[in-house]
Amino acid sequence: GKMDTAKLQVWRQTITDDLDRVMTFWTKNSHDQEHGGFFTCLSRDGAVYDDLKYVWLQGRQVWMYCRLYRKVPRYHQPNLVQTALLAGEFLLRHARVSADSMKCAFVLARDGKAVKVQRTIFSECFYTMAMDELWRVTGEEKYKKEAIAMMDQIVHWVRVDPTGLGRPPMPGADPASSMAVPMMLLNLVDQLEEGDQAIAEKYSTLGDWCAEQILQHVQRDGQAVLETISEDGKELPGCSGRLQNPGHAIETGWFLLRHAMKRQDQALKTKAIEKFMLLPFQTGWDMDHGGLFSFLDVEGHCPTQLEWSMKMWWPHSEAMIAFLMAYIETREPRLLQLFQKVYEYVFSRFSDPEHGEWFGYLNREGEVALTIKGGPFKGCFHVPRSLYMCQEMLDQLLAEG
Amino acid sequence: GKMDTAKLQVWRQTITDDLDRVMTFWTKNSHDQEHGGFFTCLSRDGAVYDDLKYVWLQGRQVWMYCRLYRKVPRYHQPNLVQTALLAGEFLLRHARVSADSMKCAFVLARDGKAVKVQRTIFSECFYTMAMDELWRVTGEEKYKKEAIAMMDQIVHWVRVDPTGLGRPPMPGADPASSMAVPMMLLNLVDQLEEGDQAIAEKYSTLGDWCAEQILQHVQRDGQAVLETISEDGKELPGCSGRLQNPGHAIETGWFLLRHAMKRQDQALKTKAIEKFMLLPFQTGWDMDHGGLFSFLDVEGHCPTQLEWSMKMWWPHSEAMIAFLMAYIETREPRLLQLFQKVYEYVFSRFSDPEHGEWFGYLNREGEVALTIKGGPFKGCFHVPRSLYMCQEMLDQLLAEG
Numbered sequence: 001g002k003m004d005t006a007k008l009q010v011w012r013q014t015i016t017d018d019l020d021r022v023m024t025f026w027t028k029n030s031h032d033q034e035h036g037g038f039f040t041c042l043s044r045d046g047a048v049y050d051d052l053k054y055v056w057l058q059g060r061q062v063w064m065y066c067r068l069y070r071k072v073p074r075y076h077q078p079n080l081v082q083t084a085l086l087a088g089e090f091l092l093r094h095a096r097v098s099a100d101s102m103k104c105a106f107v108l109a110r111d112g113k114a115v116k117v118q119r120t121i122f123s124e125c126f127y128t129m130a131m132d133e134l135w136r137v138t139g140e141e142k143y144k145k146e147a148i149a150m151m152d153q154i155v156h157w158v159r160v161d162p163t164g165l166g167r168p169p170m171p172g173a174d175p176a177s178s179m180a181v182p183m184m185l186l187n188l189v190d191q192l193e194e195g196d197q198a199i200a201e202k203y204s205t206l207g208d209w210c211a212e213q214i215l216q217h218v219q220r221d222g223q224a225v226l227e228t229i230s231e232d233g234k235e236l237p238g239c240s241g242r243l244q245n246p247g248h249a250i251e252t253g254w255f256l257l258r259h260a261m262k263r264q265d266q267a268l269k270t271k272a273i274e275k276f277m278l279l280p281f282q283t284g285w286d287m288d289h290g291g292l293f294s295f296l297d298v299e300g301h302c303p304t305q306l307e308w309s310m311k312m313w314w315p316h317s318e319a320m321i322a323f324l325m326a327y328i329e330t331r332e333p334r335l336l337q338l339f340q341k342v343y344e345y346v347f348s349r350f351s352d353p354e355h356g357e358w359f360g361y362l363n364r365e366g367e368v369a370l371t372i373k374g375g376p377f378k379g380c381f382h383v384p385r386s387l388y389m390c391q392e393m394l395d396q397l398l399a400e401g
Numbered sequence: 402g403k404m405d406t407a408k409l410q411v412w413r414q415t416i417t418d419d420l421d422r423v424m425t426f427w428t429k430n431s432h433d434q435e436h437g438g439f440f441t442c443l444s445r446d447g448a449v450y451d452d453l454k455y456v457w458l459q460g461r462q463v464w465m466y467c468r469l470y471r472k473v474p475r476y477h478q479p480n481l482v483q484t485a486l487l488a489g490e491f492l493l494r495h496a497r498v499s500a501d502s503m504k505c506a507f508v509l510a511r512d513g514k515a516v517k518v519q520r521t522i523f524s525e526c527f528y529t530m531a532m533d534e535l536w537r538v539t540g541e542e543k544y545k546k547e548a549i550a551m552m553d554q555i556v557h558w559v560r561v562d563p564t565g566l567g568r569p570p571m572p573g574a575d576p577a578s579s580m581a582v583p584m585m586l587l588n589l590v591d592q593l594e595e596g597d598q599a600i601a602e603k604y605s606t607l608g609d610w611c612a613e614q615i616l617q618h619v620q621r622d623g624q625a626v627l628e629t630i631s632e633d634g635k636e637l638p639g640c641s642g643r644l645q646n647p648g649h650a651i652e653t654g655w656f657l658l659r660h661a662m663k664r665q666d667q668a669l670k671t672k673a674i675e676k677f678m679l680l681p682f683q684t685g686w687d688m689d690h691g692g693l694f695s696f697l698d699v700e701g702h703c704p705t706q707l708e709w710s711m712k713m714w715w716p717h718s719e720a721m722i723a724f725l726m727a728y729i730e731t732r733e734p735r736l737l738q739l740f741q742k743v744y745e746y747v748f749s750r751f752s753d754p755e756h757g758e759w760f761g762y763l764n765r766e767g768e769v770a771l772t773i774k775g776g777p778f779k780g781c782f783h784v785p786r787s788l789y790m791c792q793e794m795l796d797q798l799l800a801e802g
Contacts, residue, residue, distance in 0.1 A: 041639075041640065041705070043702065043703070044703075049640065049698075049702045050639040050640045050705075051638075051639065052639060052640075105571075108573060109573035111573075112573075113571075113572045113573025114571050114572055114573050114574075115571055115573040115574045116571060116574070117569070117571070168518070170506075170514075170515050170516055170517060170518070171514045171515055172509060172510035172512075172513075172514025172515050172516040173515075173516045173517070237452075238442075238451040238452065238453060239442065239450065239451045239453075297450075301444065301450045302444070302445075302771050302772045302773050303771075304442070304451075304771070304773065304776045304777055306707065306708040306711065306762060306770075306771065307707040307708065308771070309770065310707065361707060363764065363765070364764070364770075369707075369710065369765075370703050370704075370705070370707065370709070371703045372703050372705065375705045376705055
């Protein structure tokens with residue numbers, strides 16, 4: 001009806017305007033013209049307060065610039081690709097800790113020297129996303145080769161032999177399965193297979209394995225998504241076994257929904273929405289102050305994470321994507337209402353019209369607790385990804401009249 | 402005067418009562434009768450919510466039980482020593498990651514199997530404190546030997562060769578000096594040399610080296626204590642170079658003051674009080690809501706630590722010790738006033754008369770943010786150490802009449 005269209009148009013305009021302010025923030029403040037790559041430690045107004053280069057955030061920003069260039073007509077700007085290329089070359093030169101290893105650093109000095117290594121796969125995952133997206137905008141094969149080579153290394157670490165990651169096996173550590181791993185790999189499969197039948201076939205089994213692994217995190221008779229479970233799909237003892245991360249479950253939800261849509265798997269679609277969106281929202285939304293909690297204990301104990309009650313930017317940007325995507329797939333009004341609920345929280349709390357880009361960290365009451373716009377874990381990624389995807393989905397709804 | 406004596410008596414009584422409630426909390430709830438050692442993941446009312454055994458906290462609780470047994474007449478209870486011995490034997494059996502290495506785990510499973518290792522010296526430091534204090538209450542030489550052997554290993558890692566810690570050297574990591582290291586070593590020297598002239602002589606140079614290293618953290622023309630500096634005593638670039646941890650500076654302050662008192666070094670005494678107590682208090686005390694901030698940036702940027710504005714238990718327990726000790730040494734009324742300020746914040750916010758032991762984590766406004774009484778970093782240590790030391794110091798003042 002007209003009423004609904006008017007509402008969608010307002011949302012669409014607000015999101016478009018915000019995306020432009022967000023991207024201006026990053027293009028104006030984050031480019032390192034001297035060494036290539038991005039400054040991501042930025043104050044509220046964009047001032048650089050540290051010049052360390054976190055590899056996750058370098059890879060993500062390369063990906064974001066190329067993705068916007070490819071998908072959003074008004075961002076089909078050559079300067080975005082040029083900047084992404086400089087950062088991509090910076091990663092090619094510096095991300096790997098040594099020439100004879102695929103292991104990437106976690107953080108680099110401004111000039112590219114390695115500062116720290118994490119014994120996980122995530123630097124490598126965002127490196128892969130950057131390389132694949134660079135190939136898509138430039139057509140240069142070397143980026144695609146690099147993406148596939150790194151992907152195959154990651155899959156080897158995850159499914160065959162993790163010793164290359166450098167984690168010593170510990171006799172008292174239960175072999176555990178973190179949802180982050182299959183979730184990230186599923187996102188990578190989605191990235192790599194776009195428009196490429198051969199790659200889609202190559203990673204088809206992997207995609208199904210990821211979905212299956214993710215579903216094992218639905219525990220307690222379907223009443224909770226647990227972040228970490230045993231390797232054979234059981235609940236683990238202690239805090240880490242009881243940990244819930246509502247934003248992470250919801251982000252996984254839309255990765256899973258996309259997978260189900262491609263597979264035309266109706267049962268999986270329903271599970272993605274019921275178990276990975278509605279359930280974590282119900283558990284994770286703060287009924288007193290609004291916003292999604294960062295961590296919860298499934299038994300109701302107080303989590304040990306000091307930031308458990310903080311409201312962070314990325315669970316909210318992911319929830320916007322998830323609920324809008326789920327609404328488009330199902331046309332269930334309650335899903336659009338949940339989108340609206342998150343949208344309203346976001347635009348009254350996180351968005352910063354004065355300087356652009358969202359605040360990252362609110363306290364439980366929804367007040368800004370850290371004024372930084374970028375830091376060791378926040379760069380140019382979740383916010384513009386959410387805004388461009390929501391814009392695209394709202395356009396789709398508006399086009400239906 | 403009578404007025405002051407009355408005030409001191411009230412403080413003394415409040416602190417004594419609280420110490421008893423705190424110790425009842427730990428003796429009632431934390432003993433693992435089956436494996437030895439302590440549960441430290443305890444809810445507000447003492448319920449065990451996880452059975453992991455963090456080695457820092459195991460060592461600290463052994464130390465605390467023995468120290469109270471030795472120093473506080475009403476805690477001269479054999480059951481404290483028996484429990485500490487069981488935990489000490491648990492550490493002897495399980496703390497080291499392998500038989501051929503002195504490296505200790507960071508956290509163990511309930512039965513003692515290693516779960517995680519940190520590439521720092523702190524598990525080993527608290528292990529040393531536990532062993533030395535066990536020797537003092539039992540007279541058994543094996544504990545003293547173990548303490549000295551571990552201490553010498555720690556000193557080797559710090560001053561000669563850190564490779565045994567397992568940290569790979571990184572080309573982009575500025576060689577840095579963390580104040581935690583000389584501060585911890587100075588505390589260990591104080592521990593080991595008590596009543597032992599030979600040991601005091603053995604570690605005399607080390608003690609002076611620690612004091613010298615600590616003093617290098619006074620930067621910016623004496624206007625700030627910075628947590629991390631370059632190896633040659635200069636300010637480092639970026640966030641980590643600008644980081645201030647007021648509670649840590651104040652804790653270091655009383656370690657330094659004790660060292661100065663032993664050395665009868667008046668200039669060092671003044672520096673300990675001016676630079677490591679008054680200055681960090683002035684910078685770190687929240688003028689709006691009270692309490693000490695956890696982290697601050699010396700330039701006034703927002704710290705990247707999500708918990709920067711939280712009020713944590715240990716900076717406050719350490720500040721009580723520091724200001725009371727400094728008052729006794731100098732008799733400057735402003736130092737007693739600062740003790741009172743911290744004392745009043747503590748007993749209106751942290752202390753929990755209902756269940757015993759302090760809350761650990763308040764939000765910026767001083768409300769309880771995490772209800773846990775113990776967790777991965779909070780055990781039976783800072784609170785009872787502060788209460789027993791303050792009780793002892795108040796007794797000293799009261800004895801003067």
